[in-house]
Every structure is written in structure tokens, then in C-alpha cells.
Amino acid sequence: MPADTTEKTPVFDVADEQSIARGKEKLDAHTAEIIAWHFHPSTGSPFWLEYAKTLSFDPLQEVKCFDDLKKFPAFEDEWLRGGPVTRWIPKGFAGQPAYVFETGGTTGTPKSRVNLRDFRTDYEEFSETLPEEYFPKGANWLMLGPSGPRRLRLSIEHLAQHRGGICFCIDLDPRWVIKLIQKGWMEHLEAYKDHCIDQAITVLESGHDIRCMFTTPKLLESLAIALEKKGTTIREAGITGIFSGGTEFTPQWTRFAVEELLDGAFMTPTYGNTLMGLAASRPVVPEDGYTIAYYSPQPRAVIEVVDFDDTNSVVPYGGTGRVKLTTLTKETFVPGFLERDEGERELPYAKYPWDGISGVRPFSKLATATTVGVY
Amino acid sequence: MHLTAFRFGKPYESLERNKLVHFMTGEPVAEVSQVGGAIVNRDLRKAGNARKAILKIDPEEIVERLQTAGNLYALGTVDVGGVKQSPDDFARQQSATTGLPENLCLANMKKNLFVLSNMDRMLDALSRGLPPEVFWRGYGTEHRDVVVSYQAQSPVLGLVLPSNSPGVHTLWLPVVALGIGLLLKPGGQEPWTPYRMAAAMIEAGIPEEAIGLYPGATDVGAAILASCGRSMIFGSAKTVEQYRGNPAVQVHGPGFSKFLLGDDCVDNWADYIDIMADSIAANSGRGCINCSAIYASRHTHEIADALAEKLGVEEVRAPDDPEATLAAFTVPGAAKAIWEQIDGLLDKPGVRHATAPYGSRFVEGERCGWLRPTIVECDSPDPEIARAEYMFPFCNVVKCPQEKMLDRIGPTLVATAISNDPHFQRELIDASHIDRLNIGPLPTIKLDWLQPHEGNIIDFLYRSRALQMTETSAVVSTATAVPAQSGT
Numbered sequence: 001m002p003a004d005t006t007e008k009t010p011v012f013d014v015a016d017e018q019s020i021a022r023g024k025e026k027l028d029a030h031t032a033e034i035i036a037w038h039f040h041p042s043t044g045s046p047f048w049l050e051y052a053k054t055l056s057f058d059p060l061q062e063v064k065c066f067d068d069l070k071k072f073p074a075f076e077d078e079w080l081r082g083g084p085v086t087r088w089i090p091k092g093f094a095g096q097p098a099y100v101f102e103t104g105g106t107t108g109t110p111k112s113r114v115n116l117r118d119f120r121t122d123y124e125e126f127s128e129t130l131p132e133e134y135f136p137k138g139a140n141w142l143m144l145g146p147s148g149p150r151r152l153r154l155s156i157e158h159l160a161q162h163r164g165g166i167c168f169c170i171d172l173d174p175r176w177v178i179k180l181i182q183k184g185w186m187e188h189l190e191a192y193k194d195h196c197i198d199q200a201i202t203v204l205e206s207g208h209d210i211r212c213m214f215t216t217p218k219l220l221e222s223l224a225i226a227l228e229k230k231g232t233t234i235r236e237a238g239i240t241g242i243f244s245g246g247t248e249f250t251p252q253w254t255r256f257a258v259e260e261l262l263d264g265a266f267m268t269p270t271y272g273n274t275l276m277g278l279a280a281s282r283p284v285v286p287e288d289g290y291t292i293a294y295y296s297p298q299p300r301a302v303i304e305v306v307d308f309d310d311t312n313s314v315v316p317y318g319g320t321g322r323v324k325l326t327t328l329t330k331e332t333f334v335p336g337f338l339e340r341d342e343g344e345r346e347l348p349y350a351k352y353p354w355d356g357i358s359g360v361r362p363f364s365k366l367a368t369a370t371t372v373g374v375y
Numbered sequence: 376m377h378l379t380a381f382r383f384g385k386p387y388e389s390l391e392r393n394k395l396v397h398f399m400t401g402e403p404v405a406e407v408s409q410v411g412g413a414i415v416n417r418d419l420r421k422a423g424n425a426r427k428a429i430l431k432i433d434p435e436e437i438v439e440r441l442q443t444a445g446n447l448y449a450l451g452t453v454d455v456g457g458v459k460q461s462p463d464d465f466a467r468q469q470s471a472t473t474g475l476p477e478n479l480c481l482a483n484m485k486k487n488l489f490v491l492s493n494m495d496r497m498l499d500a501l502s503r504g505l506p507p508e509v510f511w512r513g514y515g516t517e518h519r520d521v522v523v524s525y526q527a528q529s530p531v532l533g534l535v536l537p538s539n540s541p542g543v544h545t546l547w548l549p550v551v552a553l554g555i556g557l558l559l560k561p562g563g564q565e566p567w568t569p570y571r572m573a574a575a576m577i578e579a580g581i582p583e584e585a586i587g588l589y590p591g592a593t594d595v596g597a598a599i600l601a602s603c604g605r606s607m608i609f610g611s612a613k614t615v616e617q618y619r620g621n622p623a624v625q626v627h628g629p630g631f632s633k634f635l636l637g638d639d640c641v642d643n644w645a646d647y648i649d650i651m652a653d654s655i656a657a658n659s660g661r662g663c664i665n666c667s668a669i670y671a672s673r674h675t676h677e678i679a680d681a682l683a684e685k686l687g688v689e690e691v692r693a694p695d696d697p698e699a700t701l702a703a704f705t706v707p708g709a710a711k712a713i714w715e716q717i718d719g720l721l722d723k724p725g726v727r728h729a730t731a732p733y734g735s736r737f738v739e740g741e742r743c744g745w746l747r748p749t750i751v752e753c754d755s756p757d758p759e760i761a762r763a764e765y766m767f768p769f770c771n772v773v774k775c776p777q778e779k780m781l782d783r784i785g786p787t788l789v790a791t792a793i794s795n796d797p798h799f800q801r802e803l804i805d806a807s808h809i810d811r812l813n814i815g816p817l818p819t820i821k822l823d824w825l826q827p828h829e830g831n832i833i834d835f836l837y838r839s840r841a842l843q844m845t846e847t848s849a850v851v852s853t854a855t856a857v858p859a860q861s862g863t
Binding site: 184187190228229250251253256260261 | 390391416597600617
């Protein structure tokens with residue numbers, strides 16, 4: 001459902017040109033700093049230092065701004081599979097405790113990203129976007145999402161702790177969910193979903209004073225309907241704020257949730273993954289047709305909506321393109337990673353004066369091979 | 376035209392809409408609101424209201440209203456998507472998005488009209504003469520003065536309807552007359568029949584709370600199948616396999632319907648060519664009741680050639696041409712892919728393409744494709760293509776000794792057997808892999824609606840069970856006769 005922002009007058013605060021220019025300056029300076037770190041022999045990671053030898057240019061000399069990153073060949077996600085994962089850790093961070101987070105992995109070796117403190121930084125920054133009214137400091141959280149070797153699992157717990165609360169979790173193996181769908185074992189899928197929702201309701205009914213929650217759209221609707229069958233609602237169960245994520249967030253689903261599932265609880269959609277961190281959304285309101293537009297946490301990560309064939313060119317505002325992600329933290333450098341998602345390019349928002357993306361959905365050319373589980 | 380979802384009496388405009396376009400010109404025909412599975416799950420919590428609303432009306436009155444609905448549907452002008460729609464409008468719109476010629480769309484309307492017009496006879500036949508009140512009260516006394524009880528297994532029947540076969544709708548038309556509501560997921564390309572039928576039923580006085588229309592993606596179908604106490608799905612052999620053994624789901628897949636020529640009659644094969652051809656090609660060969668294989672112990676070469684001569688010449692015509700017989704495949708690339716698959720099976724040993732002399736079978740359009748009738752001769756049931764069925768007039772003529780036929784034909788929805796041999800007839804009657812059996816020269820496509828189709832729908836929707844009441848027991852009111860929705 002392409003959003004045509006070019007023909008309609010935006011109902012949100014579009015960023016002014018000065019803010020956009022300042023954002024770009026900051027991004028260029030940050031890019032140069034990150035390149036200097038990752039490609040300097042004393043601080044760079046074994047992977048990038050080795051890779052630099054194969055390049056026809058010297059990143060330290062020739063990458064001075066964000067646009068210069070186009071000089072890098074396309075990043076291949078296959079590089080993220082397998083070990084040793086320490087090849088990704090910059091020498092400047094050698095010896096520090098590291099986490100490894102995995103993505104996918106239903107079959108074969110999953111892709112992974114090493115983290116030291118990035119996930120904490122990302123979620124602390126995201127925490128600043130959460131309205132206190134619905135996500136009160138000190139409130140306890142329920143993490144109704146995937147467990148296991150997921151960045152999300154630990155990040156939500158850190159978010160809760162960062163805001164002074166405690167996070168309660170459930171067991172949920174998303175790889176098993178995908179297998180159930182692929183095998184067509186729909187009864188088992190329903191039973192597994194019920195098993196997850198039962199765990200969540202048990203936590204909510206156990207006097208833990210939980211007021212905030214992370215969940216996915218599918219689990220949120222299952223939880224809301226399960227609570228309704230018990231004669232109560234998400235709001236009555238104590239939840240005031242929900243932070244949710246997934247490519248299944250559509251304007252229609254959001255409207256349905258707001259009108260029929262949430263009973264007044266506040267929900268903020270996000271778009272995120274193991275590589276990027278977390279993109280917050282501008283306010284999702286009926287006047288904007290419940291458009292869900294995400295803005296990456298620049299300058300730490302940049303989302304571009306690029307032409308399907310010419311991936312170095314962004315599409316016009318309102319146009320449809322593939323998601324191209326660049327990660328620029330001192331822990332991780334990933335230039336121009338082509339995501340398995342597509343969407344429409346959105347105008348910069350006053351609070352986030354850089355390009356956004358709306359209508360995020362699985363990349364249509366890959367969609368038939370993509371199984372959406374709990375995300 | 377915008378077809379909104381209809382949540383048991385409440386129209387619902389979704390922010391997401393599927394744009395339907397004409398399969399040849401690409402011109403917009405309609406927009407259809409798309410909802411998600413969660414809306415279905417949420418509304419199903421109140422599904423009991425659908426049955427309650429029907430039970431407030433006398434069962435005979437419901438049948439009369441359905442007969443009125445049939446006339447409105449087939450002959451009247453009804454309000455669909457905020458637009459007055461005549462039968463000709465309907466045929467044009469259905470043809471535009473499904474690729475079926477308009478004359479076939481009109482013919483399918485007549486089938487639906489026939490079922491609704493004969494609803495009283497049909498219910499009488501399927502219930503073996505039970506008073507209709509039995510389904511309203513949950514019990515009653517049958518004509519032998521024996522108490523019987525029929526317990527509804529779901530307040531609504533969920534239906535995941537197909538896009539490519541408008542002929543299937545006759546299957547769900549008796550449901551409301553049995554006191555059960557309807558939750559319909561229309562096919563993505565064929566919302567027309569469910570929407571027009573629902574509009575006609577409501578105009579005729581069927582309670583709007585008894586009908587739900589939930590167009591959407593596959594998650595809507597999944598929600599229906601997971602949450603309705605009883606549901607029907609129309610799909611591929613894979614879908615059939617997936618739900619096999621699930622008592623709550625009735626699956627309608629490929630029919631693999633056949634003609635079986637007995638040894639005593641096969642020498643007179645020429646007498647049956649017309650009904651064989653009709654069975655293959657009616658409704659553009661899209662139905663599960665279309666014949667996809669003819670088994671005979673001899674003369675298969677001549678039979679294949681005669682059918683090829685009769686059907687192979689059929690040409691693609693414009694959808695509004697009254698002589699058009701072939702439906703288009705509206706999904707780009709589909710017809711080509713199917714033909715390539717068939718082509719790969721035609722050069723196998725023992726296989727002969729009898730329609731080859733009549734020109735290319737695959738006809739490519741700008742936005743769609745067609746497949747012309749295809750007749751294949753197989754010298755045994757062994758070649759892979761002998762077991763194939765496709766959504767266009769396609770038939771194998773298979774050489775097989777009579778004594779091996781029943782072992783080799785596989786599952787068969789409709790078998791027409793031409794034989795006067797009492798021994799063979801006995802074997803046919805006992806063959807449990809044949810669903811509908813015609814003995815004698817009847818086309819496979821000719822259905823007697825007074826007989827069950829793939830199981831008796833009453834046995835699917837109701838459970839016959841024991842109910843004993845003493846004389847002092849209170850009468851069960853219809854208000855308490857609503858079954859709980861599964862999962863509640």
C-alpha cells in the first residue's frame with residue numbers, strides 16, 4: 001500500500017531544511033570517525049582490516065562522508081554466518097565481554113552479530129522516545145517475544161532495567177514457530193501460541209505490577225483475545241504502554257488494535273533487527289491514515305529506500321524501494337546491507353530530521369520464500 | 376465499487392484494499408476491503424448470535440426467504456458495494472476478474488438458483504425426511520415416532536472460498552436453512568458470488584447478523600480453519616492432505632472424476648463421446664466434477680482421437696462472446712507454467728498427445744493466458760500424466776483392463792461407469808474410493824442435488840446423538856440450543 005507523500009500535504013511536522021542539513025553534517029562527521037576506527041590497524045576489526053586489502057581504494061583516505069560509503073561493494077549477508085565471530089570485534093575493544101546475537105537459523109548456520117554494549121546504547125536512546133505517561137519509570141515489563149540467542153530478548157530486559165523496572169520473560173522459540181508453519185502443522189502452531197499466551201497471562205495475573213510490554217502484532221492480538229475471553233482487557237490487566245515491532249505492522253492492523261484490542265493502552269510501533277538496532281516511529285494517528293513511518297537511529301544506523309535495480313540511488317519521496325541499511329557504530333560497521341524488506345520513502349520528521357520509511361513489508365521478490373512467524 | 380467487509384451485520388471499511396482489475400485490460404473493476412485474521416477471531420466470540428438470529432425465525436419461513444433470495448440473486452437487481460447490480464452486471468464483473476466467460480458466469484447463477492429454489496426438497500432428502508424443527512430445537516420426533524436429537528457442532532460454518540471456480544457455491548447454500556450462520560472468506564478474485572448472495576439473502580429477510588464476509592489474506596483462512604467449529608476449504612491436493620482427518624474441516628480439492636467404460640460396452644464407445652466431451656469441457660473444465668480421465672480396456676486410441684477432434688478445435692474467444700467456452704488463467708505466467716509442466720510429461724513412453732494436430736494448446740495474452748482443451752492417450756495407468764488434473768479441459772484416455780480399473784483409478788469424486796455387467800456394478804458400488812457413482816451414460820458434471828456431495832452436510836454440521844426426556848422435563852428453548860464456539 002504505497003504511501004503517496006508527494007501528492008498529499010503531510011499531517012506531521014516535516015523537518016525544516018536547517019535541521020536536515022545539520023543532521024547530514026552530523027552523519028558525515030560520524031561516518032568519517034567510524035571509518036577511521038574500523039580501518040585503522042590499531043583499532044579496526046580483523047574482518048575489515050583484511051577486507052580493506054582487497055579494495056581498490058583506501059577507506060581511511062577516501063571515505064570522508066556518508067555518500068563516500070557507496071565506494072564499498074555490496075555487503076554480503078553470508079559474511080555474517082559462522083565463526084570465528086571474534087573477527088568482527090575491533091582491536092580497540094579486545095578483551096571486553098562480548099555477546100553474540102543470532103538471526104534466522106531455522107535451518108543451517110544462522111547469521112550473527114557480536115555486541116559489546118551497542119544493544120544497551122540503542123535501547124537507552126530509544127528509551128528517551130517513550131512517553132512517561134504510558135511507560136512510567138520504575139514500571140515492570142513483560143517481554144512477550146522471542147527468547148534464546150536474540151538481541152531483542154536481552155535488549156528489552158535492559159530497557160526495563162534502564163528505566164528502573166524488572167523484566168518478566170516467557171519461553172518462545174521462533175525457529176520452532178517457523179518450522180511449524182513450513183510443515184503445515186497448524187494445530188501445533190495454535191497450541192504453541194496458546195502455550196506462549198498462557199505464560200504471559202500467568203505473569204500478568206501473578207501480582208508483578210506489570211505496566212509495560214514488548215510484543216509482536218500476532219502475539220498482541222492473541223493476548224488481547226485471550227484476555228477478552230476471560231472477561232478482561234490488556235488495559236485492565238495493568239498494561240499502559242506497549243512497544244511492538246514487526247513487518248506485519250500495517251495501518252489497518254494498527255487501527256484495528258487501537259479501536260478494538262488495546263482498550264486505551266498506548267502502543268508504539270518500531271522497526272528493528274539485529275544489525276540496525278531500533279527505528280522509532282513518528283506518532284501513528286488516524287489523521288495520518290494510521291501511517292507507520294520509521295526513522296532510523298541516525299547517525300548510528302541509516303535506512304535508505306533505494307531503487308530495486310540501482311541500489312545506490314534512493315527513490316523519490318513516496319516512491320517504493322528496497323531497504324538499505326548502514327550500521328555505523330564503533331562496535332559494528334556494515335555498509336549498504338540490502339534488507340529483505342521494502343517500503344516507501346518518507347519525508348524527514350521534525351524530531352528525526354532525516355529520511356524515514358513507511359509501509360515496511362517483506363521484499364516482494366523474496367516474499368514467497370519468507371515465512372513470517374511471530375515477527 | 377468498494378466491497379467492504381461485513382462483520383455479521385456491520386459493514387467494515389478497511390484501510391487496506393485489494394484492487395481488482397479486468398484480466399485483459401487491467402482496468403479497475405472494484406476494491407475489496409482486506410481484514411486480518413484477528414478480526415475473525417474476535418468476531419467469532421459472538422458467533423452464537425448468528426445462529427440465535429436464524430432460530431428466531433420459523434425454519435419453513437427461512438426456506439421461503441432463501442427461495443426469494445435465489446430469485447433476487449439470479450434475476451433481480453441487488454445492492455452490492457453500494458451499487459445496484461443486475462445479473463448481467465454480475466456476470467460481467469465476475470468474468471472480468473476470474474477470466475471465466477460471461478455465459479458460464481450466467482450458467483453458474485442458474486445452478487445456484489436451482490439449489491435455492493429446491494431447498495425444501497433438498498433438506499428433506501438430506502435429512503431423510505426429518506421435520507426441520509429438529510435442527511431448531513435440537514431434538515424432535517421423526518416419522519417412525521422415534522425421538523431423535525441433532526446437536527449443532529458450530530453456530531457458524533466458516534468457508535475459505537476459491538477464486539477460480541464459481542461453481543462451488545452450491546455447497547454452502549443450504550447452511551442457513553439448517554439454522555447455521557455463514558462466515559465467508561471470499562476468493563481474492565471472486566468476491567462476486569458471496570457478496571451478491573449475501574446481499575440477496577439479507578434483502579430477502581435472512582438476518583444480517585447471520586452472515587459475515589471477511590475478505591483478506593491467508594491469515595483470514597487460517598483463523599477460520601483454526602477457530603470455527605466447522606469449516607470448509609477449497610484447495611489443492613496439498614491442502615486436502617493437510618486437513619485430512621480433521622473432523623472440523625471439510626476439504627474440497629481436486630476431484631479426479633472419471634469415466635469407466637466396461638468391457639461389455641466399450642465397443643460402443645462412440646455412443647458416449649458427447650457426454651464424455653461434456654464431462655471434460657463444461658464450465659471450462661474448472662470443476663472437481665469435470666472428467667480428467669477415461670479408463671477403457673480397448674479403443675483408447677480411437678476414443679482419444681474422437682475427443683481431440685471434438686474438443687481440440689476449441690478456440691479462445693472474448694469473454695463476452697456467447698460462444699466462448701474457455702476461461703483465462705488470470706495470474707500472469709500461470710498458463711505458461713502449467714503448459715510447460717504438461718509438455719514435460721507428454722514425451723514420456725506410452726504417452727501420446729492426441730490434440731497435437733489441432734495447434735498450440737497454450738495461448739498467450741497480454742496480461743493472462745489460456746490453455747485449449749488437451750486430450751492425452753496413455754497406454755497404461757503408469758505414466759505420471761495419467762494421474763494429472765488441471766483447471767482447464769484436460770483428459771487422459773487410459774488403457775487399463777477392467778479387472779484392474781478399480782485398483783488403478785485412485786480417489787475419484789465422480790465416476791460414471793458404462794457397464795451392464797452386474798459383477799462390475801457390484802464392485803463399483805462397493806469401491807470406497809469413489810464418492811459419487813453414476814451407473815449409465817450420465818455426464819460426471821450432472822449432479823443430483825437431492826443426494827449428498829462429498830459427505831452429507833447435515834452430518835458435518837450436526838451430531839446425531841441420544842436424548843432422553845421424561846414427560847416432566849422442560850422443553851429446551853431455541854435460545855439454549857446454540858453450541859459454544861470452539862476454544863471459548
